[in-house]
Amino acid sequence: MKRAPSPLRAYLARRPGLARLFVIAALFVVWEVSARWFVDPLFLSPPSKVIASLGALFGTPGVPAALRITLFELAVAFVIAVAIGLVLGLAIGLQPFVRLSVFPIVLLLYGMPQITILPLFILYFGIGAASKIAFGVTHGMFPVVMTVVAGVQNLKPILMTSARSMGASRWQIFRHVIFPHMVPSFFAGMRLGMSGVLLGVLLAELYVSIAGIGYFTTLFTQNFEPAKLLGLIGTLAAMAIFLNALVRRAETHFGKWRAG
């Protein structure tokens, strides 16, 4: 005989989002319990202690500045990556011959493991913000190029033909046919570009161990201060989640005209 489900289970069955929060909360409880009683405190701090030591973390001289600079690098790298990606994507996508000849080169470059040339970026641009922005740009621009090219390519030829047969100028075709069709894929590209920028900037930040985020992660690891290390990494992860949510929201907002 089947037992009737408990009210809590029935309630959760209708709300998977709430159940997801429970899963996350359970993970934090496991983390708290294991860190408090089972793991060497030199290696892992419970979340309660991490949150309690956030004050000490932000009070550490240099940490707020390092986080601010990282946010600045992310913003600048994102803007540059999107601008370059948009211009390159349009230049490649709008001309069939250019696409045929140049696009494989872009694919080739995009397929290369860029992490191998990270030391070169430091060599050329120094250990400051410039190298991190540059590395973020090279990671972020390729996905934007790909999606812009794909977006332009998906344009139905009939739309172009009919616009032209009705006497639309080049600019009018771009403004009223190409641009609106590109918008959804452009914002999808921005989301992928943001993932790339986050990866590139954070890799470069972690690589340079004598300044910025990389200096503090190295310092906290060597001094066995897991609470501060977790706090710093958690803050950066929160930053990444926030920026991802921002571009995702822009994508759903600007991508929905076609469905309507």
Added chain:
Amino acid sequence: MTAPPKARDAWLSRLVQAAFLAGLALVWYLAATRWGVNRLLLPNPVAVAQDLFEILRSGEYIDDLETTLGELAAAFSIAVAGGLATGYLVSRSPYLTKVFEPLFAGLYAIPIILFLPLFVLFFGLGPASKIAIGAAISFFPITLNTIAGFGGVDRLYVTAARSMGASDYHLFRFVLVPAALPVILTGLRMGFTTALLAIIASETLASFAGLGHRIVSLAESMEIAPMFAYIVFVIAIAAILNAFVSTLEARGRRNR
């Protein structure tokens, strides 16, 4: 806009690509020899080619290559086992899919390499931390694609097989797996690529050995020509590995 490319266009586009690569090599050569770019910033491509040849001939790369490939094999095996099992279990229930799929997708959107310092703290600077972070990063695409693969199997197939009396095993072996395989194989290929990148990245950021570490140590001792040679070597290795798994993926799709 999407007129089929003419043969002449295809031929011309190859020419443009060859000219681009040749032009790049020429600019590199001229910049290094004629235009007085500092040799510490840009080595002569001829010297790089000689160093690359020397590295290949002497076999000095073998230890680092073994380290990196060993880490990759271990990390990928763990991620495949964990990802396929988790993905399959979650995909069995639409409810669990609704609960866990956004969680995995959200975590996957964070650059997980950010957690490398924690992995180093737990597992040390040796291969263990590389294996752990490689497995952690490649777990996500494999799991997400396994969920999508099994979740996307048409209910009609399952009902039809059941009505013809298929057992659980037969249903799994002859309906679910063949239907889900293309998506899962894509996940495995993505997982492999991300594991490779994660391992080279973590070797670059913090380690004693491996190809990523070799590039960094040459950069730190300002041996720029051998460093370029190793960069070319690693890019070639990555290209070979990626071509290999893409071939396996295509073959797996055909033979299912």
